[in-house]
Amino acid sequence: MAVHNVDIARAFEELADLLELDEANPFRIRAYRNAAQTLRGLDTEVVDLVRSQHELSELPGIGKDLASKIRDYLETGHIELLDELHRTTPAVATELLRLPRLGPKRAKALYEKLGIHTLEQLHRAILDGRLDELSGFGPAIKRDLLHALETKPTGATRTPLVTATVYVGALVAHLKRAPGIEAVTVAGSYRRSQETVGDIDIVATARDHKPVIEWFTHYDEVAKILAAGPTRATIQLRSGLQVDLRVVSAESYGAALHYFTGSKAHNIAIRAMGQKRGLKINEYGVFRGAKRIAGVTEEEVYKSVGLPYIEPELRENRGELEAAAAGQLPHLLEPRDLKGDLHTHTSATDGHNTLREMVLAAKERGHAYIAITEHSRHVTIAHGLDPGRLHKQIDEIDRLNEENLGIAVLKGIEVDILEDGKLDLADAVLGRLDLVVGAIHSRFNLSRAKQTERILRALDRPHFSILAHPTGRLLGEREPYDIDMPRVIAALKERGAFIELNAHPERLDLTDVHCRLAKNAGVLVSIATDAHRVQELGYLSFGVGQARRGWLERIDVLNTRPLRELRTLLARTMGRSEGALGGKAVEHEHSRGTSH
DNA sequence: GCCGTTTTCGGCCCGACTGTTTTCAGTCG
Numbered sequence: 001m002a003v004h005n006v007d008i009a010r011a012f013e014e015l016a017d018l019l020e021l022d023e024a025n026p027f028r029i030r031a032y033r034n035a036a037q038t039l040r041g042l043d044t045e046v047v048d049l050v051r052s053q054h055e056l057s058e059l060p061g062i063g064k065d066l067a068s069k070i071r072d073y074l075e076t077g078h079i080e081l082l083d084e085l086h087r088t089t090p091a092v093a094t095e096l097l098r099l100p101r102l103g104p105k106r107a108k109a110l111y112e113k114l115g116i117h118t119l120e121q122l123h124r125a126i127l128d129g130r131l132d133e134l135s136g137f138g139p140a141i142k143r144d145l146l147h148a149l150e151t152k153p154t155g156a157t158r159t160p161l162v163t164a165t166v167y168v169g170a171l172v173a174h175l176k177r178a179p180g181i182e183a184v185t186v187a188g189s190y191r192r193s194q195e196t197v198g199d200i201d202i203v204a205t206a207r208d209h210k211p212v213i214e215w216f217t218h219y220d221e222v223a224k225i226l227a228a229g230p231t232r233a234t235i236q237l238r239s240g241l242q243v244d245l246r247v248v249s250a251e252s253y254g255a256a257l258h259y260f261t262g263s264k265a266h267n268i269a270i271r272a273m274g275q276k277r278g279l280k281i282n283e284y285g286v287f288r289g290a291k292r293i294a295g296v297t298e299e300e301v302y303k304s305v306g307l308p309y310i311e312p313e314l315r316e317n318r319g320e321l322e323a324a325a326a327g328q329l330p331h332l333l334e335p336r337d338l339k340g341d342l343h344t345h346t347s348a349t350d351g352h353n354t355l356r357e358m359v360l361a362a363k364e365r366g367h368a369y370i371a372i373t374e375h376s377r378h379v380t381i382a383h384g385l386d387p388g389r390l391h392k393q394i395d396e397i398d399r400l401n402e403e404n405l406g407i408a409v410l411k412g413i414e415v416d417i418l419e420d421g422k423l424d425l426a427d428a429v430l431g432r433l434d435l436v437v438g439a440i441h442s443r444f445n446l447s448r449a450k451q452t453e454r455i456l457r458a459l460d461r462p463h464f465s466i467l468a469h470p471t472g473r474l475l476g477e478r479e480p481y482d483i484d485m486p487r488v489i490a491a492l493k494e495r496g497a498f499i500e501l502n503a504h505p506e507r508l509d510l511t512d513v514h515c516r517l518a519k520n521a522g523v524l525v526s527i528a529t530d531a532h533r534v535q536e537l538g539y540l541s542f543g544v545g546q547a548r549r550g551w552l553e554r555i556d557v558l559n560t561r562p563l564r565e566l567r568t569l570l571a572r573t574m575g576r577s578e579g580a581l582g583g584k585a586v587e588h589e590h591s592r593g594t595s596h
Numbered sequence: 597g598c599c600g601t602t603t604t605c606g607g608c609c610c611g612a613c614t615g616t617t618t619t620c621a622g623t624c625g
Contacts, residue, residue, distance in 0.1 A: 027608055028597050031597035101621095136615090136622095231612075232612055
């Protein structure tokens with residue numbers, strides 16, 4: 001049985017829950033949660049670390065004891081302490097913890113004092129009035145519990161970043177008109193460019209807080225006011241999205257922004273650093289005793305603990321603090337660094353705009369190049385191209401390039417990687433192209449070994465440039481298929497091929513962790529939109545956000561290269577030497593020679 | 597249970613708000 005880091009992380013999180021019910025030392029509980037977080041953020045499977053004789057206790061938050069529990073889990077599939085807690089705690093316990101307003105104390109009271117062992121029993125007990133016997137269960141809590149039990153679980157409650165931007169834009173515009181408002185900034189996971197957001201956190205400054213809070217809770221898209229105090233309020237929008245507003249004075253702006261941007265793990269680490277210097281850091285500032293010594297800007301907060309400014313996308317406590325202390329923070333990719341798009345579709349297959357419309361729209365966005373990469377015939381639902389129709393499109397692109405439109409159009413294909421690892425079009429056909437983007441669109445449920453083998457075989461073909469949306473996940477809809485990513489990335493490196501970060505906001509596949517893996521292996525990442533209509537060419541910004549979360553710099557990204565250099569790199573993946581390029585695309589190079 | 601610019605023992609981030617309480621538990625970030 002293959003054990004993945006997420007499996008161990010889940011086990012540790014469950015252990016933490018069960019220990020909490022057991023009223024264990026809170027710091028011991030936190031140690032399990034910290035270790036789980038470390039495991040989720042690792043770019044290497046611990047099973048491989050063990051195999052290569054690495055000392056697990058060198059990982060942050062993992063000491064002798066947890067290292068030995070990890071080894072137990074790898075060897076036996078069990079952790080003795082977890083099994084023991086399962087024996088002494090009813091199975092319903094962890095289900096109860098997931099209900100609103102139920103923490104360890106109330107959950108424990110339910111199964112110990114009322115003998116509740118299923119959610120159905122809890123439902124009945126509330127209706128029968130049996131909860132009245134217990135203290136700590138007032139009318140509001142019973143109402144919320146009933147509501148939670150009677151509405152079916154919605155599954156993923158996180159909102160894709162792209163959806164959130166729509167509501168956030170309108171709400172921020174509303175807040176900027178609030179009486180006495182000075183500044184409004186969206187913080188939280190939104191500011192950190194997480195692929196999905198649980199809720200929206202907004203920091204505002206104003207001399208008088210109350211009118212701003214009132215302006216906020218009276219926004220006309222508010223469905224429900226969940227909380228409203230003198231400095232903070234929480235609302236639920238009609239869309240279901242929850243929004244927190246925190247109003248502070250201008251002198252606390254940087255501290256509040258830092259605090260509300262998170263992540264929680266990053267903040268805890270920063271505060272612990274402050275503590276060692278005799279400082280207290282909260283959302284109002286950095287304090288030595290009663291004296292505020294910083295807090296107007298985030299830079300000040302970092303400076304108070306001896307660090308340079310850290311970009312929000314890096315704030316996950318995954319090594320950014322150590323990098324900052326060593327002066328080795330990455331110089332993150334900027335949107336303007338991208339010179340073009342290497343994965344797009346047109347109405348020749350399942351796109352909505354013509355070739356010319358896509359090309360002109362890309363030029364309008366300032367791109368120096370765009371690659372047209374239609375589906376191949378195996379993807380029948382997209383009306384994928386057969387050799388005849390591909391040849392026709394190649395000729396069409398050649399003619400378009402002869403018009404000197406001020407943008408280079410690259411001839412590509414998003415060729416299907418078939419189940420046996422063959423490509424959907426013959427080598428002779430693919431050989432006419434500037435680049436071959438390979439992707440999986442079927443048989444997602446193969447075993448890890450078979451799925452990996454399938455991709456590795458495809459990489460052995462004479463023409464293969466970029467592996468597109470490498471795990472096929474669709475946020476909230478489809479789980480990633482199971483592949484051995486380190487092995488795939490090593491194979492891409494060996495072949496001199498590239499990996500895609502699909503910027504479509506429902507894909508964003510590579511993940512941040514895999515971006516770092518590619519970067520460290522020296523495999524260039526292609527950030528591409530997979531646009532099926534001209535508007536979607538704007539999705540590149542989501543890809544940039546994800547790339548920044550993955551520590552990518554300009555030098556790590558394929559399509560930051562000017563056209564001539566890009567052509568050279570692509571030609572190698574097509575089995576050609578640099579001079580012998582297919583077609584006669586006109587080259588437009590605006591940025592050649594810019595130094596890094 | 598982890599960890600070490602005071603420490604191998606004794607610390608471990610911090611505060612707002614709600615509900616059910618009269619000092620606290622739970623949740624959130």
